[in-house]
Amino acid sequence: MVALTIVRLRNIFAVVMLSGIYSFLMATTFLVLDAVDVAFTEAAVGAGITTVLGLAAMALTTDREKIPTHWPTLPLAVVVVTGAILLYAVPDMPRFGAADSPIHRHVVPRYIDETPRAIGIPNIVTSVLADYRGYDTLGEVTVIFTAGVGVLLLLGRTRRRPKGSTK
Amino acid sequence: MAANFVYVFAIVIAMIGFYVVIDRGNLLKKLIGLNIFQTAVFLIYISMGKISGGTAPILYDGDAPFSNPLPHVLILTAIVVGVATLALGLGLVVRIKEAYGTIEEDEIQAQEAAEEDGP
Known part of the structure; x- marks a missing residue:
């Protein structure tokens, strides 16, 4: 798996490129699972913008990772225990692909039934995103705006701060 | 269990990501x-919305059931928010590099300790 290689590699450039490939594979997985809009977004944003951002950050910092000095016993143990707990919960999940699982019963039939009449566009995902859950999208835009302002504040300052003068 | 292998797969990916976050000292790699x-969590949501024999939730003149559009919407939002936070995190990493000259966690901690002892 690509993800495992990301763990092993120390060259950050290769890691960033591999994470792009990983995002693209994930996008195809979403496509297989009928989530076309999510696949678009993941391919454009995950494989595209994330890779560019990663490369930019790499160019501004360094492309070499230090070789770890210790054998990762504790992190490995934590990961294995967490994974085991999550796997224990898997059999309680509704069967994959079942049409009668709880997630399909509540508000979604209404969205699907009303979209042709109330909204009038064929893509149900868009109608839910922009209309039924419009406040979510507004919140999302707020988050992006805040993040953008944050990045500008962090990186936009002139780099004249003398070294070691601040804590 | 066998029918739910997607969830097992997602959990394995999630744990690989978790391992990178807690074990690797390099801040860039932590963010990756x-x-x-994050992608593993997306995968769990999307696979919950899948209906066998279903089709993408776009209206058409057939009668196959639609997969659940709600998780798609939520994950669409989550992907974009994820990129926004990633950008913010990378910005922080760049500033850290400028301030400390390194992005390895242990070296930063060593510098902090030396600074507290020194002056």
């Missing part, structure tokens, strides 16, 4: 690990 973890 966080990204991997």
